[in-house]
Amino acid sequence: MSIRVTQGMMHSQMLRNVNNNLTRMESNQNILSTGKKINKPSDDPVGITYALRYRSELSINEQYQKNVDAAVSQVEHTDKVIGQVGDLVQRANELVTKGLNGTNPQTALNAIAEELGQIYEQAVTLGNDQLNGKYIFNGQKTDIKPYTAAGAPGETTDNEKIISQFAAGVTIPLNVTGSEVFGQATDSDNLFSVLKGLQTAFSAGDQTTATSLYNQLSSRISKVLEVRSEVGARANRLDLIDNRIKDLDLNLNSLDATTEDADIADTITKLKSDESVYQASLSVSAKIIQPSLMDYLR
Structure with missing residues (x-):
């Protein structure tokens, strides 16, 4: 029909x-x-789920990259300051070695004592170093000044670590405490106590005390070097993490572009x-x- x-x-x-x-x-x-090619969910219901997942991972990756950038800045700054502390301690070691040779008149010992006093003052200044307005050697109490010029030998910093995350389950402590670098108040090789003691000993011509403190200074030199080595290892690991995050970012952007572009x-x-x-x-x-x-x- x-x-x-x-x-x-x-x-x-x-x-x-x-x-x-x-x-x-x-x-x-x-x-x-x-x-x-995907401007609304109905354009590709399956593709949009992948696209949203890639966007979420890219956002998380971006925050990890910011964490790495901030961490690298802090670790590099800390390394420089500890290097300066190491230079001070080495200079103090040279002065003490010179003062203990037994041929110096008291006027020379007084000059050594004077320079050791200046080294002490600079050590306190470095102990109070700041980055972005935060004290780098006072643990988590970054808003509190850790040392005073008069009381540094008897002062102990906060020993808590500042932890930053760079991936799921990947965390690294960023800070170094003053107790690790300069020693705790009760340590026999506390840098501030040793420098003050050496200054007093040379001013009084006390070679026996100076010799004893010289051994403690050598001990502190070794510990400062150990701390700096640890900071260097953290910096190397941050470089590896930074490379991994950048590679992951490229991969995610490529996958997202394949899905959406x-x-x-x-x-x-x-x-x-x-x-x-x-x-x-x-x-x-x-x-x-x-x-x-x-x-x-x-």
Whole structure:
């Protein structure tokens, strides 16, 4: 049985086809203008779940990168300050060695004592060093000045570590405490106590006490070197972590681009094809709409 096709049916089908062509062309225009082939979840329900996951991981990775940058700055600064402490201790060692040779007059010993006093003052200054307004040698109490010029030999810093995270389950302590570098108040080789003691001993010409303190100074030199080696090892590990984070960032961006980014050349080709189809549908539609009742009555 044949089905009668009316003018209204032709018009309705024509409008649907024109709208479909227009929708397809608008979709490719949107892809071309945004550069993304996924602009709403319905474009690719599976792809959007991967895209959101990649975005989340990239955001987390970005925070880890910020943690690494801040950590590298702190560790490098700490290394420089400890290096300066090491230079001070080495200079003190040279002065004490010179003062203990037994041939120096008291005036020379007084000069050595004077310089040891200056070294003590500089050691206190380094012990109170700050980075971004925070004291680097006072553990987690970064807002409290750890040492005073008068009381440094009897003062002990906070020994808590500042921990930073660089990946899931990967944490590294960033700070070094003053007790590790300069010694605790109860340590026989506390740098401040030793320097003060040596200054007093040379001022009094007390070679026996100076010799005893010289051994303690040597002990402190070894500990300062050990701490600096530890800081250097942290810096090396941070470099490795930094490289890993950057590699992961490149990988995630590549995966995200594969999932979301449009193929511009392919999209332009499709858009041109859609425009041609749309123009053709409009041309055909114009011929269908053109006949009227008067045309049939003629």
